[in-house]
Amino acid sequence: MPRRIAAWIFLALLLLAAALILPHVSAHPAIHRVAKVLLWSLLAYGAVRLVSFLLLDPLLSQRKTATPGFARDLIVVALYLVAAGGILREILQVSLGQLLGTGAIAAAVVGLSLQEVLGNLFAGISLHLDPAFQVGDWVEITGNLRGGPGRETLIGQVEAMTWRTVQLRTENGDMDVLPNRAIAQAVVTNLYAPSGLHRRTTKVIVEPRPDLHHALDRLTLALAGLPHLAHHRPEVVVHSSDLGGAVLEIRFWALGFRHGRQATFQATRLATTVLPREGFRLLGPHGPSPLVARPEPAPEPELMRDLVRQLGLPEHWVEDLRGKLRLRMLAPGEGVIREGDPGASLFAVHRGTLQVVRAEERLDPYTGLFWKPVAELGPGQWFGEASLLTGAPRNATVVAFTEAEIAEVPKEAFEASLKREPELLERLVDLMEQRSHGEPEPGLPRESRRAQWTRQVRAWFSLG
Numbered sequence: 001m002p003r004r005i006a007a008w009i010f011l012a013l014l015l016l017a018a019a020l021i022l023p024h025v026s027a028h029p030a031i032h033r034v035a036k037v038l039l040w041s042l043l044a045y046g047a048v049r050l051v052s053f054l055l056l057d058p059l060l061s062q063r064k065t066a067t068p069g070f071a072r073d074l075i076v077v078a079l080y081l082v083a084a085g086g087i088l089r090e091i092l093q094v095s096l097g098q099l100l101g102t103g104a105i106a107a108a109v110v111g112l113s114l115q116e117v118l119g120n121l122f123a124g125i126s127l128h129l130d131p132a133f134q135v136g137d138w139v140e141i142t143g144n145l146r147g148g149p150g151r152e153t154l155i156g157q158v159e160a161m162t163w164r165t166v167q168l169r170t171e172n173g174d175m176d177v178l179p180n181r182a183i184a185q186a187v188v189t190n191l192y193a194p195s196g197l198h199r200r201t202t203k204v205i206v207e208p209r210p211d212l213h214h215a216l217d218r219l220t221l222a223l224a225g226l227p228h229l230a231h232h233r234p235e236v237v238v239h240s241s242d243l244g245g246a247v248l249e250i251r252f253w254a255l256g257f258r259h260g261r262q263a264t265f266q267a268t269r270l271a272t273t274v275l276p277r278e279g280f281r282l283l284g285p286h287g288p289s290p291l292v293a294r295p296e297p298a299p300e301p302e303l304m305r306d307l308v309r310q311l312g313l314p315e316h317w318v319e320d321l322r323g324k325l326r327l328r329m330l331a332p333g334e335g336v337i338r339e340g341d342p343g344a345s346l347f348a349v350h351r352g353t354l355q356v357v358r359a360e361e362r363l364d365p366y367t368g369l370f371w372k373p374v375a376e377l378g379p380g381q382w383f384g385e386a387s388l389l390t391g392a393p394r395n396a397t398v399v400a401f402t403e404a405e406i407a408e409v410p411k412e413a414f415e416a417s418l419k420r421e422p423e424l425l426e427r428l429v430d431l432m433e434q435r436s437h438g439e440p441e442p443g444l445p446r447e448s449r450r451a452q453w454t455r456q457v458r459a460w461f462s463l464g
Helices: 002-025 029-060 070-090 096-102 104-113 115-129 180-184 212-225 257-277 301-310 317-321 385-390 411-420 422-435 446-460
Strands: 138-143 152-161 165-170 175-179 187-190 198-206 235-242 245-254 326-330 335-337 345-351 354-362 368-377 397-400 404-410
Touching (some): 138 180, 152 175, 175 180, 198 257, 212 235, 212 245, 212 257, 212 397, 245 257, 301 317, 301 345, 301 404, 317 411, 345 385, 385 411, 385 446, 404 411, 411 422
Antiparallel strands (some): 138 152, 152 165, 165 175, 198 245, 235 245, 326 404, 354 368, 354 397
């Protein structure tokens, strides 16, 4: 780089010396005109470079529409053309109108021979003036991109936009260079702009059954493990029928292309894990997928005794819970409960690790939504007691961090026992106070809060 700068300085000094010495060598008018042309060309070059350094570069440094700066290049070329026109008119006494008229035929010939280059140039100008994307965006381009008979779709991240091409880096790390004219004639979907959430979908086909609603409920709950905001929850709908089965469409919202791809992979994995586990066979071109028969796991007596002991309930409640507890297997990333959903059960972790999470936006390692762990739940810990005892909506989102096994205690498991021994109601209210960390709600005295919980438990279990 220093040698290149030194070479430019040496050339400028050489031309300046020629412009100053030539008039003294000969008095011929042509020599004087050459000297003036050299001198004014150097001044014009210096002026354009000074304008670029002091004005254009600071103004356009934050724009990502081109590399190394498509707008800057166009402005610099325009300034050079203005300077050249002024030198031709003032020093060489050449009329620009006459010059353009006599060169019309030559310009037509050059234009025909360079129509591909000019097409890309003007398409690049159009892309710059009406920018549909910028450097760093992920875009989906659909059109006749390679000149063949059909249309194709290419997805990539914009690496650079020059006067002739747009450079895309694909998911595989390949660099595809597309002419501006091909992009101008294609359909471009910007997967990043306008900024915000974009809905993505994926589909699976399951066998038709009368209890298909059960598959929808279980898969919807499992998809709560996808990072999402409260007002953009994943959902599952019956989209259509195909291959003799029901097409389930999984809908979720993504923040950026890479987040959408990652969420698609996770949603597909959860669907192909949860549905067969719940007894629903997936359908494909070669027929239904086989189901692996697995016996329904039964809670061990020791697990029920530990749960009753932690809840501060009498030992004989173990027999009341027998046959009413259900063990559930969880895949990594599967949702267990979701904040705001209705609930009427308590969960105890038997094996594995669960996380209490909340969603947050991040830019690293890519733009998207990610779960931020708030707490971890391991074997022996339990959660969901507020919904079990009062019917209140879930107050947190819990997701399986690893493969896990949990025991679910439904409301029905407590109802008969609590009606038989209503005096144990106070123990359950004590439990709720302990789990609330002793922090009263704002503006609500402790006694009022306890009385409110007592009324809610009595109403929920119809204790009168």
